Structure formats: structure tokens, C-alpha cells
Amino acid sequence: MSFQLQTRSLLLRQSPRFQAAKQEMLSVILESSRMLQGVKSQDSRQVRETYSKLLQEFSRDRGRDLYFPFLASGLGHGSLVELADGSVKYDMITGVGIHFFGHTHPALIEEMIDSLPSDVMQGNLEPGIEMQELLRLILSKVGDQSRLKHGWMVCSGTMANEIALKIIRQKKATATQILAFKDCFAGRSTTMQEITDNPAYRQGQPIYGQVHYLPFYNPEVGLKASIQATQRAMEEHLCRYPGMFACLMIELIQGEGGFHYAPQEFYVEIFQFAKKVGLAIWVDEVQSFGRTGELFAYQKFHLNEFVDVVTLGKMLQACLVLYTEEFNPNPGLVAGTFSGSTVALKTARRVVELLCQDGYLGEGGKIEKKSARFVERLSCLQKKDGSGLIGEIRALGGMIAFVPLSGSMDDVKAVLIKLFDRGVVAFYCGHGPFLIRMLPPLGVLSEDEIDQVCAIITEVLAEQAERKKGVQS
Numbered sequence: 001m002s003f004q005l006q007t008r009s010l011l012l013r014q015s016p017r018f019q020a021a022k023q024e025m026l027s028v029i030l031e032s033s034r035m036l037q038g039v040k041s042q043d044s045r046q047v048r049e050t051y052s053k054l055l056q057e058f059s060r061d062r063g064r065d066l067y068f069p070f071l072a073s074g075l076g077h078g079s080l081v082e083l084a085d086g087s088v089k090y091d092m093i094t095g096v097g098i099h100f101f102g103h104t105h106p107a108l109i110e111e112m113i114d115s116l117p118s119d120v121m122q123g124n125l126e127p128g129i130e131m132q133e134l135l136r137l138i139l140s141k142v143g144d145q146s147r148l149k150h151g152w153m154v155c156s157g158t159m160a161n162e163i164a165l166k167i168i169r170q171k172k173a174t175a176t177q178i179l180a181f182k183d184c185f186a187g188r189s190t191t192m193q194e195i196t197d198n199p200a201y202r203q204g205q206p207i208y209g210q211v212h213y214l215p216f217y218n219p220e221v222g223l224k225a226s227i228q229a230t231q232r233a234m235e236e237h238l239c240r241y242p243g244m245f246a247c248l249m250i251e252l253i254q255g256e257g258g259f260h261y262a263p264q265e266f267y268v269e270i271f272q273f274a275k276k277v278g279l280a281i282w283v284d285e286v287q288s289f290g291r292t293g294e295l296f297a298y299q300k301f302h303l304n305e306f307v308d309v310v311t312l313g314k315m316l317q318a319c320l321v322l323y324t325e326e327f328n329p330n331p332g333l334v335a336g337t338f339s340g341s342t343v344a345l346k347t348a349r350r351v352v353e354l355l356c357q358d359g360y361l362g363e364g365g366k367i368e369k370k371s372a373r374f375v376e377r378l379s380c381l382q383k384k385d386g387s388g389l390i391g392e393i394r395a396l397g398g399m400i401a402f403v404p405l406s407g408s409m410d411d412v413k414a415v416l417i418k419l420f421d422r423g424v425v426a427f428y429c430g431h432g433p434f435l436i437r438m439l440p441p442l443g444v445l446s447e448d449e450i451d452q453v454c455a456i457i458t459e460v461l462a463e464q465a466e467r468k469k470g471v472q473s
């Protein structure tokens with residue numbers, strides 16, 4: 001048995017008074033949470049007006065409107081979130097993928113209470129025990145054949161990507177250029193906005209010519225032709241700038257780009273080729289981590305051996321870059337005041353424990369089952385001739401998207417706004433067709449709730465289809 005460090009802090013948390021206070025806090029919080037039972041709108045005109053003023057003030061202060069009239073009250077109940085006007089909605093986008101275990105989850109609230117006696121933020125010079133525990137846990141889960149050995153914590157997915165690139169460039173000096181995939185997303189810092197393949201996100205920004213795009217897997221042409229097209233593009237770029245490419249950056253499931261993913265063989269062929277020509281393989285799992293049915297998406301596709309650097313964020317509650325021995329940077333290259341808040345680091349550890357211990361992962365796991373339920377319900381809205389309420393469905397675990405009606409941005413926006421009014425919060429992705437994107441709280445969502453959400457989606461789509469018919473006639 002290993003020796004347990006005894007500290008005043010640990011004794012405090014274990015003390016009967018702290019434990020009793022914690023149980024009391026937990027029970028009062030969960031009691032209130034349970035009072036949120038289903039979608040609720042706000043009928044009081046006075047409350048609606050006050051809320052609307054708050055939103056206007058916030059929009060003025062931010063200098064632009066919110067996408068949805070959404071200000072959270074702080075409380076929720078599983079997949080339900082309460083807004084500051086007292087209305088309650090199904091949260092199917094969870095802050096773009098943060099709340100996989102929904103709102104006011106008992107285990108996470110417990111971690112929050114446990115972190116109360118601590119300092120709020122932690123950094124690299126004086127890290128807390130929570131940082132050590134989280135890093136150890138994550139590194140113990142990287143899987144057989146993985147060479148990932150070290151990790152660094154930061155406060156955003158974008159910053160994790162920045163560090164990924166810096167450590168790769170340091171080890172691959174003087175090669176600096178990046179191969180990335182068409183439609184990818186990497187964040188919006190000065191460098192990441194150059195990798196992110198969306199001109200709308202980099203208006204007025206300099207382009208340093210460091211990023212070169214490859215076609216992603218295209219189901220219309222099939223596996224073999226897709227591999228050939230991607231390899232051909234790689235060869236062309238490598239020939240044009242010999243010795244200048246440092247890495248291949250990839251989201252195994254493109255998030256913002258429209259939930260595209262490829263068969264395993266595509267990744268294997270492309271990664272083998274990349275390794276042969278000396279490129280580091282950097283996998284961005286900021287959005288996909290924990291969601292695919294395995295902890296890491298690279299595990300889902302059995303790619304453990306290939307990955308040199310991986311970045312994590314969102315549902316983890318903390319952001320990290322993990323890397324192999326080869327990419328461990330020299331001192332001075334990476335640092336920063338903040339690594340995360342104590343509460344985030346503590347809850348991140350619990351998120352990983354919940355995922356690994358409570359039957360979420362693997363074949364037949366909760367993620368796979370709930371995802372299949374969504375797909376089954378949504379596919380009832382498709383028609384073979386393409387005239388259904390929805391077109392293509394793209395789903396892998398907790399990443400679920402579908403093309404509504406024509407797939408135009410107008411349709412998507414109209415449907416999202418109506419869904420919000422009816423009590424379902426979702427978002428969009430893709431670049432035409434556009435898709436309705438869901439990153440649902442599969443950690444808590446029940447099958448009944450999936451059915452209820454899909455019933456609301458069906459009603460809204462049917463109404464939008466009718467409205468369009470009315471306009472056309």
C-alpha cells in the first residue's frame with residue numbers, strides 16, 4: 001500500500017464537520033435542481049421585460065448580440081438548464097461541448113464543494129495536488145502502444161494547440177510548415193486562425209503562409225480514391241517546399257467543419273505516409289475527447305502508435321497537450337501564469353473517472369447506445385428520395401449532426417431559433433450544406449429525453465417545411 005500524505009487540508013476535508021456541511025450543501029443543491037422538471041417557458045411579461053433588458057445591456061457591453069437570448073441562472077438538472085429568466089430548456093449543445101455530464105451533476109458538485117478551501121487558480125510555478133492527480137490519471141489512460149508520455153496544462157483548447165505547434169516546431173527546426181485538412185478548426189489565435197480553414201474567422205488578419213490544406217475523406221468517391229487524393233496533395237506540397245514541413249495536424253472527427261470522419265484505413269494510410277516523410281502527427285481532440293465511445297478518439301480508430309502530440313479540452317473541464325518523449329520541449333518554451341482553476345482541475349479528474357468507471361465507453365457502452373437512439377429517431381425523418389425533413393445524419397458517439405431541410409444557412413438559423421423557443425438549445429456546423437449540431441449531455445441524458453428532444457425537432461422541422469411551402473406558393 002502506498003504511503004498517504006497527511007496534510008491539514010486533507011484532514012479538513014475528511015473532518016466530520018466538513019463532511020456534514022458538504023452533505024447538507026449537496027442535498028440542498030440537489031433538492032433545488034430536482035425542482036427543474038422539464039421544459040418551461042416564462043409567462044410573466046414583467047420577468048420577460050427585465051430579462052430582455054439584461055440581454056440588451058449585455059449585448060451593448062459586448063458590442064454584439066448573443067446568438068441566442070441565453071443567460072444561464074447557474075442551476076440545472078441533468079440535460080435541463082435554467083436561464084436567468086427562470087425558463088428551462090434541454091441543452092443539446094452544452095456550451096459547445098463543455099457539459100457532457102449535464103448541469104448540476106451530483107459528483108461534480110461534490111468536487112466543487114471539496115475545492116472550496118483551496119486557492120481559486122493554479123499555475124506552473126506553484127501547482128496544486130489536483131494538477132498532479134489529473135495529469136497522472138490522463139497519462140495512465142493513453143492506451144497500449146501509445147508513446148504519449150508527458151503533458152502540459154493550459155486554460156483553453158486554442159492555447160493547447162499553440163503549445164502543440166511550438167513543441168513540434170522546436171524539435172523539427174528548421175521545418176515550420178503545417179499540413180492540415182480542408183474545413184478544419186483549431187481555434188482563433190493569430191496562428192490557429194491561419195490553420196482554421198474559414199476565411200470569415202480571419203478577416204483583416206495576416207496570413208504567414210505556413211498552412212497547406214489537404215482534402216479530407218470524401219465518402220462520395222470512396223476510400224481508395226480519397227486516400228490517393230490526400231496522398232497526392234501531400235506529395236505535391238512536400239515537393240514544392242522540401243524539408244520545410246514539420247507536422248500533419250488533424251481532427252479525427254471534424255467538429256466545426258461538419259462532423260466528418262473517415263474509416264480507420266484512411267487515417268492509417270495517411271499517417272503511415274506522414275511518418276515515412278518525417279512529419280509529426282498532431283491530433284486535435286479538443287472537441288472529440290471523451291465523446292466517441294473511447295476516451296481518446298485516436299483509440300476509437302486504433303491509431304495509438306501514430307500520435308506524437310494530442311490536445312484536449314472542452315468536456316474535460318481543463319485543457320492539456322500530451323506529447324511523446326521526443327517532443328518534450330526545452331525549458332522556457334512553454335509556461336504561463338494560469339493552468340486552470342482548482343475546481344476545474346478537480347472536476348476534470350472526476351469527469352475522466354466517471355467516463356472510465358460507469359460503463360460509458362466501449363462497444364455497447366452508454367455513449368454508443370444513446371447515440372444509436374438519437375440516430376434511430378432522427379432517421380425516421382429521412383426519405384430515400386431526399387425529400388424528408390432531414391438529409392444526411394452524421395454521428396459518432398456524442399457528436400451528432402443532421403442536415404435540416406435544404407441545408408441552407410437560412411433553414412438552419414430558422415430551425416435553431418424555433419428550437420430554442422420550444423425549449424431545445426442546439427447549434428450549427430459545416431460549410432454548406434450546413435448542419436444542426438448537437439454535443440448532447442450523454443453523461444446524463446435518458447432515452448426518454450432523447451425521444452422528447454427528437455419529438456420537438458420533428459415538430460419544428462415540419463413547421464418550417466410548411467412555412468417554406470407557404471412562401472413558395
Ligand SMILES: Cc1ncc(COP(=O)(O)O)c(C=O)c1O
Pocket residue numbers: 096156157158159161185186187188251255256284285286287313314
Ligand atoms: C477541434 C477544436 N480545436 C480547438 C478549439 C479551440 O478551443 P477553445 O475554444 O477552448 O480555445 C476548438 C473549439 O471549439 C475545437 O473544436
